[in-house]
Amino acid sequence: MTPQVALPGVEAYREAFESIRASLPGERGAAFEAFAARGFPTNRVEAWKYTSLRPLARQRFQPAAPDMEAAVPFLGDGPRIVLVNGFLREDLSTVSVERWTGPDGMAEADGEPLVALNAAMAGDGYALTVGEVRDEPIEIVHATVPGPAGPVAQSRNRITVEPGGAAHVIERHVGLGSGAYFVNGVTEIEVRDGGRLRHTKLQDEGADAHHLWFVPARLGRDAVLESTVFTFGARLSRNQIEADIPGEGAELSLRGAYAVSGRQLADHTSRIEHRAPGATSRQVYKGAIGGQARGVFQGHIVVAEGAQKTDGHQLNRALLLSGRAEIDAKPVLEIYADDVQCSHGATAGDIDADALFYLRSRGIPADAARGLLVRAFLSEILEDTPEGALRTAVEERIDGFLEAGA
Amino acid sequence: MLEIRDLHASVEGQAILNGVDLSVGPGEVHAVMGPNGSGKSTLSYVLSGREGYAVDRGEVLYDGRDLLELEPEERAAAGLFLAFQYPVEIPGVGTMTFLRTALNALRRGRGEDELDAMQFLRVVRQKARALGIGDDMLKRALNVGFSGGEKKRNEMLQLAILEPRLAILDETDSGLDIDALKVVAEGVNALRSPDRAMLIITHYQRLLDHIVPDRVHVLAKGRILRSGGSELALELEEKGYGEIMGEAA
C-alpha cells in the first residue's frame, strides 16, 4: 500500500533511512514501508487520541552518530550497560551482553508505526539474558548527545529472564547537554516460566527531547514482572507497555509516577492482555501536572475468553497543580470471560483543600504544605524502591519539580 | 427422615468426608460436634447441594428419596433448610423482598396460594418480634451491613418463616454473645415439634446448654467417631476432642 500523497515527515525519514540502509544488519525495507504507509499518528488515530505526533513529524532529525565522546553519569558502581545515541558501548559497560542483530522479535507483530520506524532504522541495542538469581541491580543507561542536526536515536533492546532467573534492571534515559533530539526505542521483555524481573525506568531526558519508548512484554507461567516508570524529562514523552500474559498464574505490576510542568506532555499507555487463567495484574499511575503541561493515561485491560479467575485492577490519579494543566485519561476494560475480578478507578483534581488547610493550621506555609502533599501523593510509587542512589535520584527530581514552582 | 450411609465427599479432589453414617428421625434433634477441619461444614454443604462438593461414594435418603439427586431449591422445597455459618450479603435486594420470594416459591411448590403483601407482612412482623428483629433491619438490603449477631438472627427468622422439616444449623452460635445466643436458642426451641428434625453443627458445647439434643455425634477426620446422648457433649467439654479422638483411634 503506497499512499498517494506522502504523509508529513515520511519523505524526510525515507531519505535518512536510505542514507544508512546499507550499514544496517538485516533486511529493513518492509519495516520502513510499514511505517511509511501510516506515518506519524495524529489524534485522529484512536490510540493516539490525546498525543498527536504531528508537530514531531514536521521537525527534521538526522540519524544519530555512533562513537560519540560522552561523559555518562552513573547512579553507582554496580554492573552496568551503556548505550550512547542508541549504540551499545562496550568500552563504557561492565556487563557483557549480546548485540541486537536485526528485526525478529515480539515488537514486529505490532501495528504501531513508530515501532516499524524503529524496526527499519535501529542500528544497535543490547540483549540481556538472565539465567540465575542476580542480587545486584543492573544499571542500563541510554544517553543521547543533542546536536545541531537534532539526532534521532533508535535502539532495539531485549531482556530475557529464563526459568529460575531473577534480576532488577534499572533503565535510565538521559540527555547529555541541551538541545533537541528524538529517542524512539524499544525494550522487549520476556519473563519465562517462573522467572522474576523488576524493571525500573527513570526517564530524565533533556527539556527539548521527544521520547517514545515501546515495551512489549510477555509473561510465562507463574512469571513475575514488576515494572515501575518515573517520568520527569522530555518535551513530549510516551511510555507504552503492551503486556501479553499467556502464562497461567503470572503476576504483573505496572506502576508509574510523573511530575511535569511547562509545556511538557507525558503519556503513559498500557495494554494488558490476559490470555491464561489465574493471572493477576495491578496498575497504579500517579501524576503531578503543573504549568501548561498535560498528562495522558490510557490503560487497557483485555481478558480473553477462557482467561477465568483473572484479577486485573488499574488506578490512575492526577493532581492538577495549575489553572492551565490538563489530564486526559482513558481506562478501558474489555472482558470476554465471566469469572473475573476487574476494576479501574480514575480521579483528577487539585490538592485536597482540607488536607492543605490542616497543614497550614499547624503553621506550615502554603508552598511547603503543597510540596509535602505532592511528595506524599507520589511516594506511593516509590514505596518499594529501597534507600540508595535510585531512590535519591527520583526524590531529587521531585524536589526539583517542586522548587521550580510547578 | 434423614439417612446418611457411608458418605464420602471431596472438595477439589481432596477427600473431606470418609464414610459418614447418620440417621435422624422425625422430631429428633441431633448435634454434630467436631474440631476445626473435621468436615462439619462440608457435611452441611453436601446435604444442601452446594456446587463444588463432590460425592464420591455413599447415599443420602430424605423421606426415602435420594436427596443428592435434587437441585438446591428442590431440597429447600422438600423442607430442608440450612442456617449458614456465614450468611451471604446481597446488595440491593431488600430483606422483605427476599423473604417473600423464598416463601412464595416454597408455597407454590407445596401447591399453596402465594401470600399477598399484607398477609406476608403480618407473618413476618409477628415472627420478627419474637426474635427481637426490628422493622429497620427488615428494611435493609439482605444481610448488608448487618452485625454478626444480626445475620444469625436473620437466619433464625428465615427458619421460623419457611418452617422447614429438617433444619441444619451450621455453627449458628459462632459470633454470638450470650444474650443473642439465648434469643436464638429460644427461637429454635419454639420450633421443635414431633415432625421437625434438626441437625445442629457446632464446635462448642455452649449452644447445647440451651438446645438440648437427643443425640450427639463426634465428627473427626471425616467420620463419626462416637455417638451418644446429650451427656457426650459435656464429656467433650471436659476432656476435649483430643482424648475422645485418641480413644476412638
Add this chain to the structure above:
Amino acid sequence: MSRVAAETVEQVRSLGDRYKYGFVTDIESEQAPKGLNEDIVRFISAIKDEPEWLLEWRLEAFRHWQTMTEPNWAKLGIPMIDYQDAYYYSAPKQKEGPKSLDEVDPELLATYDKLGIPLREQEMLAGVAVDAVFDSVSVATTFKAKLEEHGVIFCPISEAVQNHPELVRKYLGSVVPYTDNFFATLNSAVFTDGSFVFVPKGVRCPMELSTYFRINAANTGQFERTLIIAEDSSYVSYLEGCTAPMRDEHQLHAAVVELVALDDAEIKYSTVQNWYPGDENGVGGIFNFVTKRGACIGARSKISWTQVETGSAITWKYPSCMLHGADSVGEFYSIAITNNYQQADTGTKMVHMGPRSRSRVISKGISAGRASNAYRGLVKMLPGAASARNYTQCDSLLIGSKCGAHTFPYIESQNRSARVEHEATTSKIDDDQLFYCRQRGIGEEEAVALIVNGFCREVLQQLPMEFAVEAQKLVGISLEGSVG
C-alpha cells in the same frame, strides 16, 4: 444439573414466545415509496404540510448526510444497512388526525391495550398523559385539555410545527444540530413525528408525560424527533416506552431527542426500551441508533436521564448533558441488559462548562448468552468549569462465559478545581449469593433475576413508580434462558 440443563434448552427454544410484544397489527397503512432521495424528503415535508424553512432544513440535512459515512467506532459488529431498502414514511390510514380517542381506529387502541398501555384507561385512571406514536405518526395524545389549563403544550411535533412554529424553529436543532452525526443527520432529513413538550415559566407539569413508540409496518425505519423545552423554574417528568413486532429483517430506529432547560428548570427523562431484540440466533431485531442530548442552558438547571435498555438487536445511545449553566446538574442512570446475540454500546457525555456544575453517572451493564455490552462515556471539564464535580460508577455483571462486557470511559479535565472521580468494576454473578437464594427454595432463574434487580437497584429507584415495576419484571424476562 442435567434436569435444569434440559429445562434451559427448552427455555432457549421457546425464547421466541417470551417477547410478548412481537405481534403485528393488521392495519392498512399509507407508505411513501421505498428508498431515500430528495423527493422522499419533499414528500414527507409535503404530506405534513410543513413551512418552507423546515423543508429547507431537511434538505440541507439530507445533502449533508450524503457526504457522511457510517460510523464504525463503537464496539459492535454491524451488518451493512441498505438505506435504499426501507420505507421512510408509514402511517396507519386515517382520514384526519383524531380529535379524541373515540376517533382513533379501534384496531390501534387494541394494539396499545395488548402492549399494556390501554390509552383509555391511562386517560381515565392513571393520570399519565400519553402520546402514542405508531410507525411514523402520532396517533393519539391524551389529557391535552388538562395540560392546556396549565399552559403546558404536549402534542405531536408535526402539530407543534403548525401551531407553535416560532418555538419549534427556535429550538429544533439547537441542541443536536443537523450536522451532528450520521444518524442524527438522517433523522433531521426524514423525521416523521415525535413528541413536543413546552412547559412555561414557573409551571410544575401536573402529571407525568409519556410517549409510547411502536414500529409496526415491515421494512420501515422509525425516525421520531422529540423536543422538550422547560422554561425558567419549571419541572417536567417524561417517560418513553418502545416496542416492535418480531420480524426476521432488521429495522432501523434512529431517533433524536433534544432537551432544553432554562434557569432553575428541571427535566427528568426516563426510557424503558424494549424493542424487539431478534431471536435466539440473532435473526431480526431493531437497530436502535439514537441521539439524545440535553442542554442545561440556565443557571441551576437540571437534566436527569434514566434508561432501562433491554431490547433491540443493536443499541447505540449516549444520552448526554451539556452543562452550560452555573450550578447546573446532569445525571445519567442506566441499566443495559443484553442476552443471546444482542449488542449494546451505551453511555453518556457530561460536558461541564458552567462553574460548580455537577454530574453523576451510574451505569449497570448486564451481559448474558453471547451478547456484548459496552459502556462508553465522556466526562469533560472545560476551563470554565471551576469547582465542577463528576462522579461516575460503571458496574458490569457477566452471566455465562461466552459474553463480553466492556468499559470505555474518556476523562478530560482542563480545570484544576474541577474534581472527577471514576470507578468501574466487572464481575460475574456471585456463586455464594446464588446458592444462598437457591437454598431458600428460590429457583435459579428467579434467583438470578432477584440478584440482578438488586445490582440495578440504584437505577431502578430513579424511575417513576409505574415504570419501576414494569422495568423490574423486564429485567427478569430479559435474562430468561441465561443460566444453566
